[in-house]
Amino acid sequence: MKKYTYTEKKDTRSGFGAGLLEAGRKNDQVVALCADLIGSLKMNDFIKEFPERFVQVGIAEANMMCIAAGMTIGGKIPFTGTFANFSTGRVYDQIRQSIAYSNKNVKVCASHAGLTLGEDGATHQILEDIGLMKMLPGMTVINTCDYNQTKAATIAIAEYEGPVYLRFGRPVVPIFTDPDQKFEIGKAWMVNEGADVSIFATGHLVWQAILAGEILAEQGIDAEIINIHTIKPLDAGAVLQSVAKTGCVVTAEEHNRLGGLGDSIAQLLATHTPAPQEYIAVNDSFGESGTPEQLMTKYGLDAEHIVLAAKKVMERKQKCEISI
């Protein structure tokens, strides 16, 4: 197992804030909009440097999405910022008609996604946003795993022409990716090569997958860990190549098991090379209040559960092999 260490923890949303500032410096067409959550979205540095390129919309997310769509007419590259719940479910029709169907170059940037939003509870913990966004034709869907990757992704989407949903979170998490990485949209990242089981992880679950990989290695299981940061378009080649080698799959995400990364991979495999798969995801339920750590444990989104899922899916693979 390749060794990953960290010296610092930071929230992915701060990576977004840093990336936005840099994207703004690189291209004066980049503008930012926020619906009364500047501090939460870490947009202050951008606003300080480019006050004329920032739009405070107030608590009016529908208006924000369509203003962003309108700003592209005239060449702007708008980044909208609010919580994931208010970035997707609340404004689905606005994104569908004015951004996706109209093919506008808007970057929908969503913080506080998933259970790790924590104490605010289920009203704010959206677990359906990846599904909502990936079903929109032409929408790129990205879920980043740490500060550095989020920063790099933010810079990369500014340079990409087309609508993007960028999902990140609230809690501080280990920084374990390269600070100088070049983020390639749609290109999976090989975290660890292995032969026994493929673990495809996205967002906060990538670090948990690494921890799981270390536990599995101690038990003699050689896990391949791949970070799928871009859920759409899915890196089909990377997934199929890995599963051809390992023959079984664990998917890990901070999302409902319906409609997320796991479903994208299951669909790909079902139509190419079917393989046993276990889901690490929320089992079709809402979240609740609690600390991020408590919630991730209670809902089975941690290294320990990934280890169990990996062993289970390897057993299922063996049964398949025997029956063949």
Place this chain on the structure above:
Amino acid sequence: MKADIQELEKTASQIRRDIVRMVHGCQSGHPGGSLGCTDFFTALYFSVMNHDPKFNMDGVGEDIFFLSNGHISPVFYSTLAHAGYFDKAELATFRKLNSRLQGHPTTHEHLPGIRIASGSLGQGLSVAIGAALAKKLNGDKSLVFTLHGDGELQEGQIWEAAMFAPHNQVDNLISTIDVNGQQIDGPTKLVLSLGDLHAKWEAFGWDVLEMKGNDMADVVKTLELAKSRSGQGKPIMILMHTEMGYGVDFMAGSHKWHGIAPNDEQLQLALGQLEETLGDY
């Protein structure tokens, strides 16, 4: 582009003929609101707006228009065709398979003149505000125009936009509401009353004008007045009083023709009331 009132009325008559023929041709679509707003579209595209039919999506340096109540697409398409955005023969494809003239306007088929999809109501004012902000950032002095249905004001997002534009002094925006008092299920006053629209928009901080929407001279005059009042710190709202179905006596003034097509006999009756001035497509 300036045109005298008589010329504009001739153009409007042809556009009205196109509308009933298009809707008849596919046996679907929305003739009522289209006919009611024909004078507005004609004035806008043949007199008031400085625009370029060699369509460019960004519209830098030209006035641009957003149709928020996208269901009145027949009048939008006919106007764009006569203004030179595309060949008017294409009007015959309206709402048919593989057409660029979708039931509701879309950028998806790359029809020149369309800058945003509309149909799901209440979004166009926000989009127009965004385009107006982009113009300001670009140092572009040209204007942004919109049209909305009065029933559309029942959508909450309209009022988010209504609050935003004055606060941010979006004064390069001239919006118009088609006040015809009708919506699908009946008169707006019975479905969901809109109250005193003049007072409401004024209270939100808009510069509010009133216009007789089926009087070409008044439409041109009021739109020119609106232009002269742009750039003074307030967005402008024109309450345009029209008759749904104007120009065809049996369609006029009723919500019944909001979204149904005339049969062959009704088509002939309607065309008998609308002079062919520029040649049918």
